[in-house]
Amino acid sequence: MAENIKENIQSLRTHRNAVILVHNYAPGDVQDIGDFVGDSLELARKAAATDADVIVFCGVHFMAETAAILSPDKTVLMPDREAGCPMANMATPRELAEYRRKYPDASVVTYVNSSAEIKAMSDICCTSANAVDIVGSFPENRDIIFVPDRNLGAYVEQRLGRKLILWPGYCPTHHRILLEQLRETREQHPGAPVIVHPECRPEIIAEADAVGSTSQILRYCRETTASEIIVGTEIGILHRLEKENPGKTFYPASPIMDCPNMKLNTLEKVMWVLEDMAPVISLDEETAEKARIPIERMLEQS
Ligand code: 13P
Numbered sequence: 001m002a003e004n005i006k007e008n009i010q011s012l013r014t015h016r017n018a019v020i021l022v023h024n025y026a027p028g029d030v031q032d033i034g035d036f037v038g039d040s041l042e043l044a045r046k047a048a049a050t051d052a053d054v055i056v057f058c059g060v061h062f063m064a065e066t067a068a069i070l071s072p073d074k075t076v077l078m079p080d081r082e083a084g085c086p087m088a089n090m091a092t093p094r095e096l097a098e099y100r101r102k103y104p105d106a107s108v109v110t111y112v113n114s115s116a117e118i119k120a121m122s123d124i125c126c127t128s129a130n131a132v133d134i135v136g137s138f139p140e141n142r143d144i145i146f147v148p149d150r151n152l153g154a155y156v157e158q159r160l161g162r163k164l165i166l167w168p169g170y171c172p173t174h175h176r177i178l179l180e181q182l183r184e185t186r187e188q189h190p191g192a193p194v195i196v197h198p199e200c201r202p203e204i205i206a207e208a209d210a211v212g213s214t215s216q217i218l219r220y221c222r223e224t225t226a227s228e229i230i231v232g233t234e235i236g237i238l239h240r241l242e243k244e245n246p247g248k249t250f251y252p253a254s255p256i257m258d259c260p261n262m263k264l265n266t267l268e269k270v271m272w273v274l275e276d277m278a279p280v281i282s283l284d285e286e287t288a289e290k291a292r293i294p295i296e297r298m299l300e301q302s
């Protein structure tokens with residue numbers, strides 16, 4: 001059954017001249033049929049550079065939307081349009097307009113985990129891979145409104161020794177890991193280094209040996225001489241970690257760190273979207289044009 005689905009995907013991919021982009025958290029069998037698997041920054045770059053006619057985006061909505069903004073002449077499909085990101089929904093244009101009124105001289109740095117409307121109101125975007133460098137590129141005395149992840153924002157504050165105006169959003173999946181649980185996992189695997197995603201709570205980040213985006217976590221795990229590593233991010237990343245590092249053992253910092261939205265991507269749905277050429281991710285042109293500017297600024301700077 002799965003083999004038939006994979007064969008169908010293969011012939012549809014050729015027939016449609018499609019590229020399948022997959023986030024590091026997607027289910028393992030979906031990662032395995034991807035043309036490219038990566039973090040948000042890498043996937044945005046691939047989406048901007050592809051010469052395929054169709055992009056099948058196996059991630060969550062804001063990622064597919066970013067691909068559609070960067071490649072307006074391509075057809076961007078999502079296996080399941082219900083795959084949203086709760087953190088992206090925690091910032092609304094009305095609230096951001098209020099912040100802008102309250103801090104008229106501040107610049108707005110927006111994490112890509114946000115809607116196109118929010119990006120359209122921003123000065124520059126960032127991902128977890130480049131947030132420190134992007135914020136650091138602003139003059140020291142400039143006020144920065146950092147939207148919408150307060151944990152990534154607090155991490156940037158700590159790295160740069162500089163205060164930001166933090167939006168109160170967060171990722172429910174990364175919030176699930178608590179300090180007691182991380183310490184318990186550490187006790188079970190003494191000596192194993194801990195690497196976490198910057199969407200984790202500040203006390204988790206303070207306890208970790210390293211912090212990085214999903215692809216930075218993959219790189220750290222590839223390069224470290226440690227043979228056992230504790231990983232504090234969405235558990236979908238374990239598939240790639242185990243596949244790429246057969247001699248190493250990976251322990252999730254918490255087994256309950258799963259993102260239900262990422263798990264909506266399935267092989268069947270990838271086949272169906274290529275058959276039906278729907279659902280297509282589309283945006284109104286004016287919003288897309290305004291949102292493209294801060295995304296392109298980010299890509300130029302990183
Ligand atoms: P990365 O940019 O590190 O891949 O993270 C995206 C994300 O949604 C993390 O929860």
Ligand code: SF4
Pocket residue numbers: 060084085086087088113171172173174199234259261262
């Ligand atoms: Fe959004 Fe968190 Fe899922 Fe990432 S893991 S897509 S931030 S809900």
